Amino acid sequence: MKETQRESLKILIIVPAFNEEEAIAGTIGNLLNVRDRFPGLDICVINDGSKDGTADIVRKYPEVVLLDLPNNLGIGGAVQTGYKYADYAGYDIAVQFDADGQHSAAELETIITPVADGECDMCIGSRFVEKTDYSGSPFRRMGIFYFERLIRLLSGQRVTDPTSGFRAVNREIIQLFSEAYPSDYPEPEVIIYLRRKKKRIQEKAVRMHSRQGGESSITPFKSIYYMAKVTLSIVMQRLVGGRV
Secondary structure (H helix, E strand, O other): OOHHHHHHOOEEEEEEEOOOOOOHHHHHHHHHOOHHHOOOEEEEEEEEOOOOOHHHHHOOOOOEEEEEEOOOOHHHHHHHHHHHHHHHHOOOEEEEOOOOOOOOHHHHHHHHHHHHOOOOOEEEEEOOOOOOOOOOOHHHHHHHHHHHHHHHHHHOOOOOOOOOOOEEEEHHHHHHHHHOOOOOOOHHHHHHHHHHOOOOEEEEEOOOOOOOOOOOOOOHHHHHHHHHHHHHHHHHHHHHOOOO
């Protein structure tokens, strides 16, 4: 990405947060540290009806936009809220970024550059394009492998890390997502949706950290429900071309 191009881009970092008071300050600090590399970069935290002090912590950072939802919408609703704001405010690129500290701001350029250069419509940060020190639970890795195979079967495209929430999209995708987005567990579903729309998807190797605080909302039972629900949704999308 050329320096002049980087300076002219309006980039929004979308950070959905639910009960992330232990990690959100570190996540914001991580993002603020790279703002000098992206003059047009803004940060938007969507507080998804948290019951803890997440919103109060975000309010300590006047340079961060806080969208404070009165009720919990789930990850899909929170992320779509961010995309609606990005569309309304006219951003060129939006980046999804987890609040729990797993994503690294140092990797932003890795996934923004292919989108900014017009190589793709969405770029996903992947833990598996190259060998990394990622060591998720066997059940989680099995789920990732399952969705990688299912998406490849249904769309013809291999996506090594289909559950990664670290992804950048261009203006056209911002507009699409502001209108339609899965309600929960959206990451694999939108890949099929965008492939059906004939959009270009890339992956780039990134390093991710372990969760920096709080607890994952995905229990073993929820993981089974997640796999069944998302499987049904993406198969139906492929068969009947339904909306997300």
